[in-house]
Amino acid sequence: MKKRIAVVGGGYSGLVLAYFLEKAGYTVTVFEQEERAGGHCYTVFHKKEFCELGVVLGTSEALMKFLRQLGVKAEYKYFHRNFLGPDGEKLAQINPHEIAGFQEQLKRLPKILAPYQAALNAQGWENVPDALTQSFESWCIENKLQTLIRVYAPHLVAFGFGKSSEIPAIYALKYLDLLTLSSMIEARKLIAFTNGATEIITKLAQKLEDLRLNTPVTGIAPAEYHRVTIETPVGNEEFDAAVITVPLNRQVIKFPDHASLMESYQRKHYNVLAYVARENYRITSYFSHNFDKDGQLMLLFSSKPDKPGPLLTAYAAGDLPIKELKALIDADMKQAGYKAERLFAYKQWQTFPHVTGTEIKNGFYDQVNTRQGQDGIYFSGSLTCFPTLDKLTQYLNDFANRYFSPDQL
Structure with a gap:
């Protein structure tokens, strides 16, 4: 009988890992608490145009190879960028x-x-x-x-x-x-998704046997015969192992060692606001003078790097109410000369699970790696790899081969 693996988290990491595990011969169930899968692969559309509320681009040929394998349309494009001062003046980096x-x-x-x-x-x-x-x-x-x-x-x-x-x-x-x-630095061509990053999620979801949406994991507990119980509002199920790809409240994990590790993770508050503009733009602008200010515009990204388009995506840090955040971003764009007509979508994320330098020095990741598989619990995805599509794709393939190779079935 095939081993059953629970993957907790249906973002890019969870879906890619499930894809690799199924290819290796495992039976996989993915639990996602939101009503949509994909996490930061989140494309929003306005008429025939689209922009990303999360993922923007990639660089590696390994990622491009994986996209071709899935049937996702992507291409290399030049991204034009500049650096602007407080009054919209161009600056040299x-x-x-x-x-x-x-x-x-x-x-x-x-x-x-x-x-x-x-x-x-x-x-x-x-x-x-x-x-x-x-x-x-x-x-x-x-x-x-x-x-x-x-x-x-x-x-x-x-x-x-x-x-x-x-x-x-x-x-x-x-x-x-x-x-x-x-x-x-050299403004080389970067990977852009022809139909948006959401196409990656659509293709992965079509290939997976058991993806469950709107199903938060409320408990991960020991079961008999070294198995793991996954508790959800729908009911409880037993698996041979559970792979956690997203930060969870430590109370969810009923294994003290892994719960203690989970408690160390911190995240960043990060905001993405999508605007319809009165003019077409194709430039990516960095606002370096705002880098240390929560709620201020740090980056303005055009939806069409190769030709002018009407959508602008604004990025800002901080945990602010959306009304206050929008007012600050609107003022920054106006000061820099960008003509935004209206906000049409936004997302306020908690991103980048990480620990302090002191915890790294004290062996945090050594402990994570040592405990991988202990009691049938694994940490993966952005918990154990830098959260870019390039890095995650290669890491998850390696992770599946290392801990779940076909000869371990």
């Missing part, structure tokens, strides 16, 4: 007199990163050296890479991963590896 210094720092970076390759090349969080548990800013200063901070900052802050002075260096360096960083 790096001042002309700093360019030579930055080039020198970028040239030194591979050599500086060489001792950390075990941690940087690992699919998830493994072998993290103490040096990379300090803040990214302090790590850069320690290695005389001050200008590099400003190059990384827009992609860390604007996409909801935190400030350079706060985020542990391992997170920043894992996210913006040399290939990804080069793609951002």
Whole structure:
């Protein structure tokens, strides 16, 4: 009889993992508490146009290969970007007199990163050296890479991963590896989804046998014969193992060791607002002067990077009521000269499950990795990998092969 696996969380991670597990021969049930699957793969449409309320793009050929495997339409496109000041004036990301210094720092970076390759090349969080548990800013200063901070900052802050002075260096360096960083700096072509990121979820859902929506997991408890009971408002079921891909209240997990680990996770408050504009735009604008301000516009993203379009997506940090948040974003856009007609969709997320640098230094991820499979409980997805489609796709494939290979059936 096939082993039954419960996957808790029907976001990108949960669905992709379920897909890999079913391909390996397991019987999989995915539990999603919302009425829709997909999590941050959330596309909204206005007439014939669309924009993303979560996922925006990817960079790796591995992701593109996976999309082709699913039958998802995607293509490489150039994304035009600029940096704007408080009054909408264009700014240079790096001042002309700093360019030579930055080039020198970028040239030194591979050599500086060489001792950390075990941690940087690992699919998830493994072998993290103490040096990379300090803040990214302090790590850069320690290695005389001050200008590099400003190059990384827009992609860390604007996409909801935190400030350079706060985020542990391992997170920043894992996210913006040399290939990804080069793609951002040199404005290389990035992956864009022809029909929106939601198509990924649609294709995955069509391939899965047992996806349950609007079914929150209220308890994960021990069962007889080393099995696991999944408790939901609908009823209780037993499985051979449970893979948790989303943060849960520790009270849900009736296994003390895993509940204690879950309690350590923190998340970021992140907001995405979609506007219909009075004019067509195709530029992506970073508002660096707002990076340390909750509720202020950090990034304005055009829905059509290759040609002008009428939709704009605004990104801001902070846990603010939507009315207050919209007023701040509207003012920022008006000041910068963008002509928004109306807000037509928004989402206020809690993103990026992470722990502090101190907890990483004290062996948090070592404990997670050691306890994988203990009592039939596993942590996966954004709990154990940086939450971008590129990183997650490769990690989840590796995770399935490592813990659930066909010969373990």
